[in-house]
Amino acid sequence: MIELAETYLGNITDNNSLSEQIKKALSQEQCLEVYLSQPDSGKGRIFTHSNCGNEIGIIKSRDWVLREGDVFQTEQNKFLLIHLQQKKIMVISFTEPVSDRPINLVHLGHVLGNHHWPIIIQGDKLYVQLAADEDVIEETILNFKIPGLRISYEWRSPWDQLTFSEQEHHHH
Structure with missing residues (x-):
């Protein structure tokens, strides 16, 4: 029952x-x-x-x-x-300066937004909510071949909330 x-x-x-x-x-x-x-x-x-x-x-x-x-x-x-339950969050960071590759970063942000994968930027890290299979998200990001890009994961407790932004996307 x-x-x-x-x-x-x-x-x-x-x-x-x-x-x-x-x-x-x-x-x-x-x-x-x-x-x-x-x-x-x-x-x-x-x-x-x-x-x-x-x-x-x-x-x-x-x-x-x-x-x-x-x-x-x-x-x-x-x-x-x-x-x-705790949730797993993808963390993107860089082990070397990326200031000479702004177009790669813009393209990465554009693709994340087009997939509607919620993100938040805090300090020098980009957090990606796992709104799809983590292998798919990881492969998509690694395809950019941005030197020094590092992907790791963190577990967040229910009390440690990140407020992700969902990009609204209007097609004309």
Whole structure:
């Protein structure tokens, strides 16, 4: 039987009273926990399994993204605590100056944008959200053969959010 969760109660990091209720419910096995991927956290309808194997259906508006510590109440009057999994991020950096190759960088940015792969630039690094298979993204980037270009990966916790920009692309 699917436990359906539609009633949002708040987030344990913002609400001390709710946090205490969840601690008590966890100790009494009256709280289900789910671990969601970052992409699933924005969906309006989510089907998943709790940490103890229960089938869970979460229904919410698509205009907000679930956060670590969000709490729902199920139709069976249990609490449902949301956990977000870490996500893998591609990091592009350079081991040598690229100031003599601006056209390569412009072309790289253009291709990333045309693929709608969300990016963010922080300091001297370019972070690419893995919106497609990482091998495909990596091969596309390495095809530019930019000297000194290095690709690595980082794991980001749900609390360490990067705000990626999605390029809007209008075709005429």
